[in-house]
Amino acid sequence: MNMRTGLFTSATALAVAGTLVLTGCGSSTSDTNSGAASPGTSGKAVGADPSLAALVPADVKSSGKLIIATDAAYAPVEFKDDKGVIVGFDIDLVVAIAAKLGLKADVQNTDFTSIIPGLASKKYQLGMSSFTDTKEREATVDMVTYFSAGTSIAVKKGNPDKIDPNDLCGKKVAVQTGTVQADEIKDKRNPDCARAGKSTIPNDGDKFTLQTDVTSALVAGRDQAMLADSPVIDYAVKQSGQLEKIGSTYDTAPYGVVVAKGSDLTRAVQAAVQALMDDGTYKQILDKWGVAAGALDKSEVNAAKS
Known part of the structure; x- marks a missing residue:
């Protein structure tokens, strides 16, 4: 979920995180x-x-x-x-x-x-x-x-951790509790990682009750990527100025x-x-x-x- 009305901008990661929480x-x-x-x-x-x-x-x-x-x-x-x-x-x-x-x-x-x-x-x-x-x-x-x-993936601008959207094994990934993205990590991505002999995404994803906290965790560097609905990712990228989308939107529904x-x-x-x-x-x-x-x-x- 994303959109305009009440646009928020900030110059620092801390300010952006605080604004997104508000x-x-x-x-x-x-x-x-x-x-x-x-x-x-x-x-x-x-x-x-x-x-x-x-x-x-x-x-x-x-x-x-x-x-x-x-x-x-x-x-x-x-x-x-x-x-x-x-x-x-x-x-x-x-x-x-x-x-x-x-x-x-x-x-x-x-x-x-x-x-x-x-x-x-x-x-x-x-x-x-x-x-x-x-x-x-x-x-x-x-x-x-x-x-x-659909689902999209965001990382810090410039992708400093070189995150591959097709291989999140072992990466710290933030998601909102109860979403299809949380299910995706638990039911698909982590089983695929285990079958490939790779480290799984810790804790089946770093889960938050609020999407604003998901975004804030990525902006602050506590997580390396986030999964969310495509309009939400687009909005977070635009508003924060500190994130970027990687890969293509998938699982459109x-x-x-x-x-x-x-x-x-x-x-x-x-x-x-x-x-x-x-x-x-x-x-x-x-x-x-x-x-x-x-x-x-x-x-x-x-x-x-x-």
Whole structure:
């Protein structure tokens, strides 16, 4: 997750690390951001579509709002600006989704790993936090696709440790807990290292609860590389001025809005996303955040290939 709004720059590694931490400070569920306003695509608010609003379950409709969980530490997709407001590509989009359905978006900041359990307990109605759509996730939740991203690798500028993106064996690699990148190290990269008779990535990766802490660990030199979603890596490279991307983006797959398994809300959300794609609002949001390369033209439910 990455994007603009509240651009941060620094001259030293320490300053950059501190700024990146502030971008997503805290993950308490008490940190909320009402999405009643326009997503700010071009100053034009998104209006309700009566035919889509009719798809909203009665209990949600009566509340007048969608309660959405996000981990606001994944710039530029979802993060906090310098005023502490939750912003980003995902946030603009979910505000627009809610508006299409005749609802207001109540965006709540929480730990990434608590979002899916929070849907199961009905604490939240949607999860909007750069979730890659996977078969494993689809076993417990519905995923409504809306964006395409892959995994990228970043290192310190100039690649002082001569990191090979195809061989991270024995290197200190930072990742966010609960992500597909953390799974990649544990399930693929380290077994491959062991089979090749090489040292594995220590501890199956240096894992952090917040992506901002992942980035800070690399900037400060505590880790030698980081794995994250491609828009996050691009944003970190641009904002820090002290990192660079190595290798190509790989394992491209769609992001999905997370909805409770079998919920009547799934169809409503998918229809709203498709309507935003069709009427141009979706493109305006992607252009605003500079992520148009990940645009999809069709939203699907549970479309994971692996």
